[in-house]
Amino acid sequence: MLNSLICRLQSAGGLLKTNAMLLLLSMTLFTAGAYAAETLPQVAGSLPWWGWALALFVTCFFLGIVAVPSGVGGGVLFVPIVGGFFPFHLDFVRGAGLLVALASSLAAGPSLMRGGLADLRLALPLAVLASASAIVGALVGLAIPASVVQIALGLTILGIVTLMATAKKSEFPIVPAADRLSIALSMHGMFRDTAQGKNISWKVHRTPLGIFLFVFIGFIGGLFGVGAGWANLPVLNLLMGAPIKLAAGTSGLILTLASSSATWVYLNEGSVLAIIAVPSVIGMMLGAMIGARLLHVLRASVVRKMVISLLLFAGIRALLKGLGIWP
């Protein structure tokens, strides 16, 4: 009994240490970001190109660590934070943000599909319209002034913070009956939930409304260069009734299509700079690998609160930057 108590205390101590370390990292990120923003005019002139590339890599590495356990995509963290605290123009940050979202979802997609956690029949009808509207969003985003995009981005990020703080999740939503459209498209199936050790059958409902919302989500994703996992997940899970694991996996598969169509637009417009995009993608992917390993030891609620705080800060920063109050 004493041994069991000691083990529990050690485990709780380890958990606290890990969570405290992560919180410390986030505070460092906060401070570094705020410091960079305050001293940007002086720093930008003196820091060489490789210093910014390195800072971008390190920032994305930390963002990648928290992106996985918090359940948000890297793109939604990347654009407001890098757009707010780095000297790059928002046009290039959005191009890199889409690439970050695309690379992350491409890296995870195959294994999720093989495990049955990302379903092609569920994803394809939603992704066709989402990728078409992502093109429109990207074109609109590149046509309007950066200050307007910054203000809209700030407001959207604050909206996402509200959504993340208030939205509930349902592990296995109750779907009384599949709708006619989902039956016609055969949007149903079964996957193996290894954590529970059982097979889960699923079907969806409210498909027409889901498709309509994905048009809007695709537009926002293309407009701001953010991945749209934060919006895909509640629509698939809470509205359409897909089990949470299937919703998370399928959301990534939809992102591979929607982000790639918007990435083409940014690439063709000359808005993708390798010096910004490549360190971001590599840093985010390495961080995501660490984040996936930490998934088992971190408290998801702590990480989620930390990400909400980061997004709140970045959203306010984007809004104030757009309004010219905190340039």
Add this chain to the structure above:
Amino acid sequence: MNISNNESAGEPVLSEEQQRYASWLNWGARSGLLMLIVAFLAYVTGWLPADVPLNELPKVWGLPVDAYLKQTGAPTGWSWLTRIGRGDFAGLIGIAWLSASSLICLLAVLPIYARRRDWVFVALCVGALAVQLLAASGWLTAGK
């Protein structure tokens, strides 16, 4: 309906198109990332010369894209292919390859749906391909 005999018997089974899509996506993502990293190393080590020297970049990366293009003479659309030997454009091969991964996967699963006479999903694949090709074509411009 797309339920195999095993699935109707209570065991999940991956459909042929899902397996093929996953394999091609895996191959596309890995090769794209490799291209991205190799080209970036060639760029930052100076092995490939750059149109805009690396130490000049901090002067232009804060400009809006239209001003950046005007100042550096960087190409738009597919014209970057003509400068593929330059470090700052070589990395775009990996980015284009990653963007095209889904397009290749859709082409790979299309014959499976056609063979099964699943015309709704044939139409969806063709629609998704059309959207990706339109985006990649460079015909659509922001008109800034």
